Amino acid sequence: MLFKSVLLGGCVLFSVLGCSSQKIDSKPTINIWHWMTDRDPAFQELAKKYETLTGVKVNFELYAPSDAYAQKIRAAAQGINLPDVFGILGQKQDFVSFIKAGHILDLTPYMEASNNSWKNSFFPKALTVNEFGPQNSYGINPGIFGVPIDIMTIQMVYNKKLFTQLGLNPNRPPKTLSEFLDTGAKIRSAGLEGLVSGWGEIWMIDCLASNYAFNIMGKDKVLATIKGEVPYTDPDWVRVFTIFKQMKDSGVLARGLVTMINKTAEQLFANEKAVFAFNGSWCANVYQGMNPGLEYGAMLPPQASDKFPMAIWGGAGSSFVVNARSQRREEAVKFLIWLTDQDQQAYLSAATNNLPANKNSLSKIPAILAQFARGMDYATHPNAWGVSEFSLVIEALDYGIQSIIIGEKTPEQVAEEVQKIKERELAKKRKN
Amino acid sequence: MKIKDTLENYVFVLPAAAIFSIFYIIPFIWVFKLGLFEWDGISFTKVFVGLDNFKEIFLQDVNWWRAMWNAGYVTLIALTFQNILAFMLAWACDRQIRMKNFYRVIFFIPPVLSEIVVGMIWRFIINDIEGANIINRILAAAGLPNLMRHWLSDPKTVLTTVALVHCWKGFGWGFLIFLAGLQTIPRQLYESARVDGANAWQSFKKITVPLMIPVTVLVAILTVLGSMQAFALILGLVGGEFAGHTSVPVLRILASMRGASSRFGYACAQGISFGMILVIISFMQYRFSKKGQ
Secondary structure, three states: OOOHHHHHHHHHHHHHOOOOOOOOOOOOEEEEOOOOOOHHHHHHHHHHHHHHHOOOOEEEEEEOHHHHHHHHHHHHOOEEEEOOOOOOOOHHHHHHHHHOOOOOOOOOHHHHHHHHHHHHHHHHHOOOOOOOOOOOOOOOOOOOEEEEEEEEEEEEEEHHHHHHHHHOOOOOOEHHHHHHHHHHHHHOOOOOHHHHHHHHHOOOOOOOHHHHHHHHHHHHHHHHHHOOOOOOOHHHHHHHHHHHHHHHOOEOOOOHHHHHHHHHHHHHHHHHEEEEEEEOHHHHHEEEEEEEOOEEEEEOOEEOOOOOOOOOEEEEEEEEEEEEEOOOOHHHHHHHHHHHHHHHHHHHHHHOOEEEEHHHHHHHOOOOHHHHHHHHHOOOOOOOOOOOOOHHHHHHHHHHHHHHHHHOOHHHHHHHHHHHHHHHHHHHHHHH | HHHHHHHHHHHHHHHHHHOOOOOOOOHHHHHHHHEEEEEOOOOOOEEEOOOHHHHHHHHHHHHHHHHHHHHHHHHHHHHHHHHHHHHHHHHHHHOOOOOHHHHHHHHHHHHHHHHHHHHHHHHHHHHHOOOOHHHHHHHHHHHOOOHHOOOOOOOHHHHHHHHHHHHHHHHHHHHHHHHHHHHHHHHHHHHHHHHOOOOHHHHHHHHHHOOOOHHHHHHHHHHHHHHHHOHHHHHHHHOOOHHOOOOOOHHHHHHHHHOOOHHHHHHHHHHHHHHHHHHHHHHHEEEEEHHOO
């Protein structure tokens, strides 16, 4: 009886502890984790091509949706079990945490080899989000830590057919905020929806808010606010919040916008129910899939002020980093050099309708992508600012703007609430 | 011989004890320990902050308490509306009615569906822009156009809408447990009562209700635990926290775990606090029901 019990216990322990296995493969294999569902078939194709060329097997593993992927990467980092190559979703602070924990290889020597040949092949702004300059506020040694595989800009798009229907010029989208607001009444009377976006998922709200902040007060004052030198109750910030109230009052925002997820916003725009959308350049691929005949154009968010230029978020769309602890890091870097070369980038762009990160691959992209690419001249990105806002402040700002849109709070109230949280977080930081 | 027996007993207990410790006890202690640190979830360095995270949750975090309030509101509707509906339907199906097996199957379909799927289905049913706008159409057809609303994007209606969809999804569990409870009541009791001249209402009040109290307590505890922890349904239905109007504790914990400068230690403290609150509520319910009995 005792023997049977010991045997049973042993079996259970064996089954619990013996779950892991390791594949033995004679070919060198580079493991890559990513979240990009739309790009996975193209990645698999390129992996096959690379194996034929070099004999090195590349194993792309897709984990979607992006939230699940982000958690998987975080868990793998905690268990020091990251793959050879992976991408980091999140903001600069997340990137910093991974670098500080020693998970990410500094790619500067590879980028600068052969007279900066790899580095020079990219759009400079695509590299900025993966780069840390001298004396950066994060305490990271200067260098380039990630490889952009495509670029993106987040802009507005407008439906040309609906523009004609509304009596607007389809070749001249609104340039100023007042022109934009004027379209609200026409849109409402035609029974259409105005601007759609994924504002239920909130981060796109602070994206547009920061666009207007740059336009109204300029980059220096925005960064000074993040550093805590300018309060959110400053009249310029109240003006930024007021823009959302004006948009709501004019009827230019779609109904239910504050609970809209981006997938829904994309459906509404692709199905020609909405006149405007605020979306990233990845939308070209989405709209192509939903409605290949959709006639639309890209435009910058209409200017609210002529004091400073309008800025939009842009730069590296998706980036890969190399695991500093990987035994195959040299092979991984070689693969990334190949992946970001002109031909592979052109293939990726054609197959996925994304903007290539390699500037030499831009010559043969569709017209709508070229419009998005022109937006790179106005592009900026929080990851390139060198300072990061507290996550609780960003959350308060996003929720505050949602409250303005649903008529629950005034811009002044929101400004005060955001500033209160900012002061609390600054005090906490000083204490630590 | 006695030692051998004792040893043998321990060996039998060992696998269960090991699994329980590995998957429950150790993670709980580990999460509590992490709750005492300021940690981003990635770095190897964690800053010990003692009970600061817990202090912040209980004394400063307005969003957390708003989320608790919202979850409490959903739970209150589930405890009343959902459970009364479940009880009435179970009571009806316990009697000799036609097609009662068909109803049993139908009522059990919503609970087995994924919360996200239910959220998305109801989003489509309710939403007036992207969906079928069925509720507003019914109201218009019934001559009540003044009651038409943007149910999911109006702060005044969104939480009640969420709570009602949650009830629709959850009442099947209560229905099944109530039905099982009703079937354990001996039929002779009802027959004796009828012989003694009791009418249906008196039988219900004097036999069904007292004998169903233990089952009702069980359903109430399960409803509280299920409703307070609901979050996937909200993501499917509303897409997020909607300026705090649909915040619930689990969404707050998720918000602490992700985003820039994520606060993994704080999220752990939130998880522990939330767990303790639920344990206390369940314990109070149990004690209260014991007293009632």
